[in-house]
Amino acid sequence: MADKCDLCLLGLIILSSLLTGTSGVDENVFISSGENARLSCNNALSDCKSTTWTYSNSHSASVELITLGIKNKDTERHERLSLESDCSLNIKNVTEEDYGFYTCRQYVNGQKQGTDARVFLHVLHVSVSPSSSSSSSSSSSSSQTEISPGRSVTLSCQLYLYTILSCDDRVRSEGFELLWVNQAGVDLKTDSRYQILSSSDQDHCFIITLTTTLLNEDNNREWRCQLTHRNQLETSVRYTVKYSVIVISVAAVAVLLLALLWLICRKRADNKRGTGDSAVKDENDHKETYETINMSIPPAARANEQTDDVTYSEVTSSNTKPVKSLNDHDDTVTYAAIRGREDQL
Incomplete structure (x- = not known):
């Protein structure tokens, strides 16, 4: 019984070929979605300007994709179609909607030439x-x-x-x-x-x-x-x-942020350390100034004075260094040592 069914199916396929007026060899192409398909045109003439490709499936009427070697831009898939030098049809990035029945026909002066080349695309x-x-x-x-x-x-x-x-x-x-x-x-x-x-x-x-x-x-x-x-x-x-x-991405970002914060804190600490060293250096530059003043008392003046009289002299000293700030208390102290000396007669 099974053998008889197979014979019936084969007969239906042959009958379908006869009804469509073709006797060429059919090609079945099996492909996965996302891949590129190449459909051969076995009846192509030397010039693809005579080639016309048509498409249909069980849900749509026949549509011309290529007319006399020129791509039809009115079709939805025209951007994914191209014609090779041997008139084969290329379909880029095949989708499930591309499955169906493709026919390659040749026309010369408006007259159909030879038999159709038929390709069944299964996705x-x-x-x-x-x-x-x-x-x-x-x-x-x-x-x-x-x-x-x-x-x-x-x-x-x-x-x-x-x-x-x-x-x-x-x-x-x-x-x-x-x-x-x-x-x-x-x-x-x-x-x-x-x-x-x-x-x-x-x-x-x-x-x-x-x-x-x-x-x-x-x-x-x-x-x-x-x-x-x-x-x-x-x-x-x-x-x-x-x-x-x-989660991995969030962890990576967190590590990056922590590293960045550590660098910023370290930079600030280095800057503070450098400022402190500079301040110490400035303080050391303000040294105390000592002046020794030797006073001589003329003999005429000493005749009527006691030998233990002391003459005081006021000494004024100014600091030429710039004032750093109001908070700096780097006072310069000037010491004056005064000695009295009597000239021997």
């Missing part, structure tokens, strides 16, 4: 449950999110598979399989700490979810969602858990 995409993390990034093949240990996280790996048949029929008939594995490539279904479920819906042809409670040792841990087609690996998406580093 593998991973997202994190919104309730599991405050921030997430799942637009690249190596996604990361900042979360914390002790919380439950759910990762959803979605295969956007373009098909004219039902998803379940094609997945089953062509042997597609999604797996969550660890860094060593071991299927996580064998580990009881992970809850893994498979499902499908109208928008996503194949979904496999991984749910677990994060442990301290899960920081920087990598999980991979792998897509295999008839036991051959087609593409995979890596997802890395990264815990928040806010």
Whole structure:
């Protein structure tokens, strides 16, 4: 019975090719979101000015992306598109919305030439449950999110598979399989700490979810969602858990501030020490001044005076050094020693 179903599916595919008027070889491209895709144009002529690329999927009508070698700027993705010298179509930073059916056709003088080159683009995409993390990034093949240990996280790996048949029929008939594995490539279904479920819906042809409670040792841990087609690996998406580093950043800033405050205090202490040394030096510069004055008493004056009379002389001394401040009390003292001497007759 299963063999008959497979034959029926094959017949439907061949019939679809006949109805569209093409008999060329179809190409299936499997890619992870965030990567760059290259779609070959096997029927290209020598001049890409005759090449037209069209796109459609199950939710949209056919749209011309490239018309006679010129990129159509009216499309939303035109900035991510480019045409190579061999007329292949490049799509930069693929998203899940890029999956679908691409056709390369050749026109000469308005007449279609040859058969169409058809490319089916299938995209593998991973997202994190919104309730599991405050921030997430799942637009690249190596996604990361900042979360914390002790919380439950759910990762959803979605295969956007373009098909004219039902998803379940094609997945089953062509042997597609999604797996969550660890860094060593071991299927996580064998580990009881992970809850893994498979499902499908109208928008996503194949979904496999991984749910677990994060442990301290899960920081920087990598999980991979792998897509295999008839036991051959087609593409995979890596997802890395990264815990928040806010606490570490705050600690680093605190250490930096403490170091800065220590330098400021040390600088101020050095300045005060330098000011004190200068003040001592200034004080030492104010030395006391001593003057000795020898007085001679003329003989005529001494004739009528007693020998023990003393003549006093007033001596005034001024300090030429500048006054530092009103609080400085560096008084200069002048001493005068007066001696009386009698000249011998």
